[in-house]
Amino acid sequence: MSFSLSQLLPGIETGLNKIGFLFGAGTSKEAGYPLMPDLTKAVVDNLSTVNKALVEQILSDKGLSYDPVEGTPNIEDLSDLVTEYLVATHDSKYQVLEDEIRDLIVENILSVSEPDLEYHIRFLEALKKRAQGTPTTVTLITTNYDVLFELAAGYVGLRVETGFDGPLRRLFDPSVFELKRGSVDKSRFSERPELHLNILKLHGSISWLSDGDKVFESGLDLSNASSKRAMILPRRRKVIETLADPFDQLFTRASRTLGLNCKYLVSCGFSFGDKHINDLLLFPKLQAGQIRLVALCGQEPQCLSDLMKFPAFHAGFPDKCLIDGNTTSSGTDLWKFSSLVELMTP
Structure with missing residues (x-):
């Protein structure tokens, strides 16, 4: 028995209230990026x-x-x-x-000059349809460096915030996550009935550039080999780097978002190998019962026994699923981003 859509994201049939996603390298594999x-x-x-x-x-x-x-x-x-x-x-x-x-x-x-955006586009289209024409904010937390979701958003016509403000060379300003778009009639503000996606890139991006003590975002410089990227190297011990700007602000925002604006979290392509994310972000929220997490993984994470201690943790693997404290004898393929997209498509 695999997960139904309502088991994965409670309430999604009537909207996107309080849902969010945690994406790792596995969600970029089908687009052409290496694991x-x-x-x-x-x-x-x-x-x-x-x-x-x-x-x-x-x-x-x-x-x-x-x-x-x-x-x-x-x-x-x-x-x-x-x-x-x-x-x-x-x-x-x-x-x-x-x-x-x-x-x-x-x-x-x-080197992946023409990534396959099919499933990223379909994922955003599915979210847009499920927002049902209401002002809705969905948070996407990711450790990926690529710009697949940003590129896909351009095809879908979706507003995306990554924490930067400005025209072509945008300066880091996390207050943009709080901005609302709408119109003013006299003194009354009316928010536009649209989906708004906040992407919290905890480890930076190939489009983020360091310039002294400032961090910019610019798609114009993606192919510039001399540009210094604002990226945290793949490491198991990343805690020190996450304390530096702008990563500390993004990490803090992710912590505040989980349990408040995002109570139902689905992870896909995320291996739970980042100890600082487990210990400082996910475990405390699970311990406090502030979030419900469904982990969709191609293989069992090393910290599975720790995760299973939390009643709000559920998981889907190729050979079994953990749902509401019960272990099924059949698995799921929802750990593949394409399969998750198929399930979410209205």
Whole structure:
């Protein structure tokens, strides 16, 4: 038994009140982007000879070795080790290595020049129809760097806020998440009857650029290799970076949104491998009973036993589902973004 739409998102048949989504790399796979193993292999394979040797040295010091077939240790673990050596030694060669890893990740993402937007467009179209012509705000929290939802929104004609304000080169200003669009008749404001999507990109984006102490968003500079991207590298230990601007403000907003404007949360393509998101964002809300979370995963997350302690947690895997404290003998394919879109399409 898989999830019905009403089990997934209670009340969705009458609107989008209090629902939200948490999306990870799995939601970008069908659009043409790599998952962690392939991203790791693409980065390591293209490191300079000097930096490739430095990675091998770091792993050897830890009694590890790189498996080029499996792509392990993955890029998160490798980035953690590089940062560990940089902090311990203050040797600039580790900073050079870290910078090259970041550049290669950006290069890999930008290499997907024509992503398949079919399911992202259909997902936004489904949300738009289910808003039923009423002023509605839906929050989408994501750890992805790509701009698939922003591109899809242009096809659908959907208003999207990512935390930036301005014309072509937009400055970070999270107050835009609170803005309402409408018209004024004398002294009366009437909000437009439309769907408004807030996208909280917790780890930054390839379209976010650092310029001194400012962060801008500009699609005009996507192909500019010299631009410094405001992105948190894939790491298991990301807590320190999430305390820096603008990520701290986005993380705080996500925390305030969950349990208030978003009580029914569905995750898809998210592996729960980000410990800071689990410990500081999801677990406290589940513990307090402020959110109901349905996790749709291609494989069981390592922290599944911790998640199962919360009555408000439910999950769907290829071989089983956890619904209302019961484990079914049949699984679901809703962990595939395309299948989730099919279910949500009116």
